[in-house]
Amino acid sequence: MLLTTGVKGLDRLLAGGVAKGVILQVYGPFATGKTTFAMQVGLLNEGKVAYVDTEGGFSPERLSQMAEARGIDPQRALEKFLIFEPMDLNEQRKIISKLKTIINEKFSLVVVDSLTAHYRAEGRDYGEIAKQLQVLQWIARKKNVAVIVVNQVYYDSSSGELKPIAEHTLGYRTKDILRFEKLRVGVRIAVLERHRLRPEGGIVYFKITDKGLEDVEVENWKNRED
Template sequence: MSEPIPTGCEGVDELLGGGFERGVVTQLYGPPAAGKTNLALSAAVETAARGDSALFIDTEGISVDRLEQLASARTEDVEDLASRIIVSDVLDFDEQGEAVQDAEEFAEQVELIVLDSATGFYRIRRTEDEEAGDALRTVAQQVTHLLSLARKHDLAVVITNQVFTDPDSDRARPLGGHTLTHWSGVVLRLERFRGGNRRATLEKHQAKPAGETIQFKITGEGLQSVEDVP
C-alpha cells in the first residue's frame, strides 16, 4: 500500500499516522465551522501540489476564493494546480448519488476522493420526514461504493459528516450513527476550541489508539498546528 495522503497540516498528519490512509474511508465529523471542509480542501490542494489529482464532490458550495487562497500558498501557478482538482458540483440528493457513481470514471487517475458532505442532503430528507431509513441506506451505499474504489485503486477517500444532538446524552453525535461509522476505517472528530483554534480527536483508527487529540488553526495560507495549551 502506498503512502498516506498528506493533509497539509503537520499535526493532523501525525495524529493520523502520516495523513489520510489509502484503501479506507476517513470520516471527518463535527459542527459547522469546525474545519471539516478546510481540512478536506487542504488535502486536495496538497495532493495537486505534489503533481497528483483529486476529485472533490461538493454538496456544500465550496469557496473558489478559498481554493485559490490555499493553492497560492503552495505555488505561483495556481491555475496549473487547480486543474488537478476535479470539482463535481452537486445540487440535490439524487445528483449526489450520480456523482458518487461517476467517481468510478476518475478512480484510476486520482489519489484522493472527497465527498463534502456525505449527509447534508440526507439531513434535509430526514427533517422533511420522508423515509429517513431509505435515505440513510442510500448514503451508506454511496460510502461503500467509495470504499470499494479506495480498495481497488489504492486511493484515499474522505467524507465529511454533520452532527445532531443526541437527546439521550445531550451530546453531539455524527449523523448516520453506527451505519456510517461502520464503513469508516478512520473517524476524526473536529470541533471549535478556545482561542479560535480547532481540535481534532481520533475516534477510530486501525493502527492507532483512539482518544489522541491535536489542535490547529485555520489561517489564510492553510492549516497550522498549535502547541497544546493546558
C-alpha cells in the same frame, strides 16, 4: 501510501497521513475546518482530486488563497480539482456511482463534502448512505485512492452531546474517524475517534490561516466550547 495533511500534528495522529485504500470520516460542527482540511489534503499532494460538493462549501477563491500563501501556482492548484455539485439525493447517487469509471491512476483523492447533507434535507433513511459508502469503499480499495467523507452533526437530547449523523452506518464503513471541535480562544482541536493503527483518543490542536490549517502549540487547554 499516505497523503500529508500539511499539519504535523494531524499527520502524527493519523500514523503518517491520510491513507489510501480506506475511508476517513471527518465530522464536527460548522466552521471547525472540515472543508479546509479536505481541500488542503488535495492541494498538497500529487494527483487529481474528485470533489463532490453537496453543500456549496468548496471555494475556488479560498483554494487559490491557500495555494498562493504556500507558494503554489493557484491556477495549477485549481486544475487538479474535478468538482461535482449534486443538487439532490438522486444526483449525488449518480455521481458517486459514476466515480467508479472516472477515477483512474491520475487521481489520489476523492472527497464527499458532505455525504449526509441531502439525506438530512430530504428526510430519507440511511439505507442509501450505506450503498454509497459501499461504492466509495470499493473505489478506495480498487482504485488505490484516499477517500475523505465529511459529515455533519446533530444534538442528541438523550445524551446531551453532538453526534455524527448516521453514526452507526458511517461507522461501519469508515476505518478512520476524526472529530473536529472549536475552542473558545479560536483554536481548533482534532480528536482521533478511531484508527486502524493508533489508539483512540489522541488529540492535536491546529489553527485556520490564509495557508489553510496549521500547527499550533497549545499547553494545558481544557476549556472547549459546548
